């Protein structure tokens with residue numbers, strides 16, 4: 095194990111996106127609970143991020159059945175309450191024992207026009223309510239093709255983290271998700287993932303200090319499957335995985351968690 099990984103407990107997160115109604119979600123959470131063994135989660139944290147309408151149901155299953163999986167959300171409002179029709183408050187999520195909230199997922203940036211400024215405000219809303227942001231960054235294929243990957247990552251991280259207290263940054267998760275790898279079946283190579291995650295950690299060090307940078311966890315996300323998990327998790331700066339499509343199947347997601355825990359990180 096590289097010394098730089100010491101102390102960072104991996105986090106494997108399942109982003110269910112806009113899939114599974116509340117009955118299907120109850121079934122999926124139970125199925126996961128039946129499959130995951132104590133040894134699978136002895137050294138790895140696991141979270142699931144259902145749609146808003148499923149969160150209460152999934153909370154009841156996870157807590158009621160003692161399933162060692164943390165509850166996550168995919169998004170939240172910037173404000174805690176008020177006249178924001180259709181939004182879901184971070185206060186409401188915290189009340190349901192949501193621990194992790196995705197912030198700035200590329201699908202939100204792309205389809206719902208979330209700018210770096212909006213993402214920065216959401217990140218603060220999550221922290222203000224005692225939850226952990228899983229702050230998503232990543233370059234598009236066009237940015238990659240013209241050599242702008244590092245510039246884009248630097249801008250995204252700088253815009254979100256500038257002014258956030260160091261201890262809060264240390265507690266966060268950043269998900270490096272190259273947009274071209276999401277849902278395409280074309281995952282980044284471990285070399286590319288490592289290079290980008292190490293770059294992100296360097297940017298965090300310059301914005302928030304070395305201690306925050308060595309403590310915060312960085313996930314890789316984009317077409318993760320059981321058969322590429324071990325090679326991605328072997329990268330010293332990859333502290334976990336954000337899994338979309340492959341997390342919808344409890345058996346497949348369990349295999350990913352198991353493969354991640356086999357890497358001994």
Ligand code: PEP
Nearest residue numbers: 276277315316317338339
């Ligand atoms: C995601 O939704 O964050 C994601 C990485 O999706 P997929 O695993 O399907 O590429």
